[in-house]
Amino acid sequence: MLRMALSVLAALIVIFSLWESYKWMGQQTGDAWPGTSVELPVSTDDIIMPHAVDIVGELFADIRDGRATLPLIVFLAKKAWFTFQEAAIGFFLGSAIGLGLAILMLRWRFAERGLLPWINVSQTIPLIALAPIVVTWGRHQNLPDIASIALISTFLTFFPVAVSALRGLQSPTPEHVELMRSYAAPWWTTLVKLRLPSARPYLFPAFKIAATLSVVGAIVGEISIGTKTGLGRATLEFAQRYAVWPERLYASVIGSAFLGLTVFGLVTLVERRVLRRAEG
Amino acid sequence: MSTAIGGTTREHAVCIDSVDMAFNVGNDDEVQALSSIDLQIEQGEFVSLIGPSGCGKSTMLRLIGDLLTPTSGSVSVFGKPAHDARVDQDYGMVFQHPGLFDWRRVRANIELPLELHDWSKADRTDRSAEMLQLVKLDGFGEYYPRQLSGGMKQRVSIARALSFSPRLLLMDEPFGALDEMTREHMQGELLRIWKETGTTVVFVTHSIPESAFLSNRVVVLSARPGEVNSVIDVNLGERTPDTREDPKFFQTTTEIREALRAVEGAV
Ligand SMILES: Nc1ncnc2c1ncn2[C@@H]1O[C@H](COP(=O)(O)OP(=O)(O)OP(=O)(O)O)[C@@H](O)[C@H]1O
Numbered sequence: 322m323l324r325m326a327l328s329v330l331a332a333l334i335v336i337f338s339l340w341e342s343y344k345w346m347g348q349q350t351g352d353a354w355p356g357t358s359v360e361l362p363v364s365t366d367d368i369i370m371p372h373a374v375d376i377v378g379e380l381f382a383d384i385r386d387g388r389a390t391l392p393l394i395v396f397l398a399k400k401a402w403f404t405f406q407e408a409a410i411g412f413f414l415g416s417a418i419g420l421g422l423a424i425l426m427l428r429w430r431f432a433e434r435g436l437l438p439w440i441n442v443s444q445t446i447p448l449i450a451l452a453p454i455v456v457t458w459g460r461h462q463n464l465p466d467i468a469s470i471a472l473i474s475t476f477l478t479f480f481p482v483a484v485s486a487l488r489g490l491q492s493p494t495p496e497h498v499e500l501m502r503s504y505a506a507p508w509w510t511t512l513v514k515l516r517l518p519s520a521r522p523y524l525f526p527a528f529k530i531a532a533t534l535s536v537v538g539a540i541v542g543e544i545s546i547g548t549k550t551g552l553g554r555a556t557l558e559f560a561q562r563y564a565v566w567p568e569r570l571y572a573s574v575i576g577s578a579f580l581g582l583t584v585f586g587l588v589t590l591v592e593r594r595v596l597r598r599a600e601g
Numbered sequence: 602m603s604t605a606i607g608g609t610t611r612e613h614a615v616c617i618d619s620v621d622m623a624f625n626v627g628n629d630d631e632v633q634a635l636s637s638i639d640l641q642i643e644q645g646e647f648v649s650l651i652g653p654s655g656c657g658k659s660t661m662l663r664l665i666g667d668l669l670t671p672t673s674g675s676v677s678v679f680g681k682p683a684h685d686a687r688v689d690q691d692y693g694m695v696f697q698h699p700g701l702f703d704w705r706r707v708r709a710n711i712e713l714p715l716e717l718h719d720w721s722k723a724d725r726t727d728r729s730a731e732m733l734q735l736v737k738l739d740g741f742g743e744y745y746p747r748q749l750s751g752g753m754k755q756r757v758s759i760a761r762a763l764s765f766s767p768r769l770l771l772m773d774e775p776f777g778a779l780d781e782m783t784r785e786h787m788q789g790e791l792l793r794i795w796k797e798t799g800t801t802v803v804f805v806t807h808s809i810p811e812s813a814f815l816s817n818r819v820v821v822l823s824a825r826p827g828e829v830n831s832v833i834d835v836n837l838g839e840r841t842p843d844t845r846e847d848p849k850f851f852q853t854t855t856e857i858r859e860a861l862r863a864v865e866g867a868v
């Protein structure tokens with residue numbers, strides 16, 4: 322855990338220094354590569370690239386939230402907590418659905434042939450199109466917006482889990498399957514004692530991808546639904562006022578990245594615990 | 602024909618009746634693995650199968666264990682169809698590859714069949730400790746398979762097969778990966794268990810002395826398609842370490858070797 326935190330910090334310092342050196346170089350040369358008149362791909366003025374110190378400083382500057390006034394970092398944390406809840410529901414629901422679909426496809430070959438293409442096609446549906454459908458339907462069912470957003474997040478998370486879980490469940494060698502057969506173990510027992518444990522090395526990478534996607538889904542869901550709160554909503558507002566206050570948008574991006582890192586870290590922690598646990 | 606434990610009125614432990622076995626029937630890669638096999642094994646007998654590589658020894662064990670279904674003919678085990686014997690858990694199988702679950706500790710691997718047979722936790726622990734001692738792996742119960750050598754893994758897989766005291770043991774080259782001393786020790790242990798429990802053993806091996814030392818009968822198979830070439834009775838009485846130096850032992854190994862030569866020459 323400490324090592325994880327340290328590596329995040331180290332990465333931040335590297336990005337920070339790269340950012341500032343690039344900006345410094347651009348400022349010296351008037352946004353051209355040194356010694357040439359070739360323009361830099363990204364100009365380095367304070368609107369496009371505010372100083373990293375200013376972005377960090379902005380995190381601790383006050384902002385109005387309704388009637389209260391509070392530091393931006395606290396504001397973002399509050400919004401992130403809301404988004405985290407949506408993402409968490411999306412993650413667990415999506416993982417359960419993904420695992421369920423994988424077991425279904427494992428049990429019945431025709432289900433694999435019938436479902437797998439559709440599972441793949443499902444991911445080409447643009448979220449922008451999906452979101453209003455889900456929201457309108459959700460409001461029709463008197464679902465709170467948080468549920469609709471979680472559903473959009475679910476839609477992203479179930480996919481990597483379904484695909485990897487199927488591969489993992491099919492990964493035991495013929496010898497292992499034969500051994501369980503020699504014990505006359507029923508299908509269900511073979512699933513629990515052999516296939517699920519064998520699937521773990523496939524499942525956890527998928528859970529990590531799903532965790533990150535669940536945050537993406539929740540943020541995109543908030544933006545396309547037009548909720549009152551959440552990190553996505555905050556990002557949208559700051560984006561609209563980017564030209565006057567760029568530091569805030571960058572700060573909210575840092576907030577999203579941090580949320581993504583947090584869920585990723587949580588899954589990694591669970592993975593370590595599960596893999597360390599001996600069976601039987 | 603010599604039988605170790607009498608009882609001629611009992612049904613055979615294994616009865617293979619004009620069995621043919623082909624893989625991928627109707628395809629270009631069709632293989633005739635076994636052809637018109639007839640073999641009866643009495644209860645309490647120790648029978649070895651020996652023959653050139655690829656002649657169908659593993660296939661024969663799989664047929665007895667109902668892990669494969671013969672193309673024609675029938676296999677019965679203790680008087681019932683092989684399928685019923687498998688469901689009744691009448692046999693324990695030691696595969697050619699140890700096939701341990703690498704996420705389970707050695708102890709938990711040995712307890713796997715017991716777990717599936719709903720043994721209580723306490724009984725399982727007692728039995729696995731006993732089994733670890735038997736295969737000379739006491740102290741390794743909490744290790745993971747990846748921390749063991751090939752021979753140690755194979756001994757775990759033997760312990761796993763013996764753990765629920767099956768009436769029939771099907772063993773596919775179980776000692777192939779062991780050094781000579783451990784091998785002789787395990788042979789002695791296997792004979793001891795066999796005598797004490799009255800189990801029937803069907804044992805696949807590549808080693809002529811091993812087959813002679815262990816068996817009541819040695820079945821020599823020919824290759825492509827696998828057929829029973831000859832069945833050699835072994836009469837060496839009580840096995841002791843001295844048996845291996847007995848002139849009668851050499852006589853037996855010579856007999857097996859000649860039968861094998863005839864078979865290999867025909868390939
Ligand atoms: N699942 C399978 N599919 C197709 N062919 C198979 C299969 N299993 C075995 N065979 C074929 O059947 C024949 C007998 O194989 P088997 O494994 O029984 O031989 P074996 O006597 O045990 O050999 P070895 O001593 O090398 O272990 C071989 O020609 C093999 O290619």
Ligand SMILES: [Mg+2]
Nearest residue numbers: 658659697773
């Ligand atoms: Mg074999």
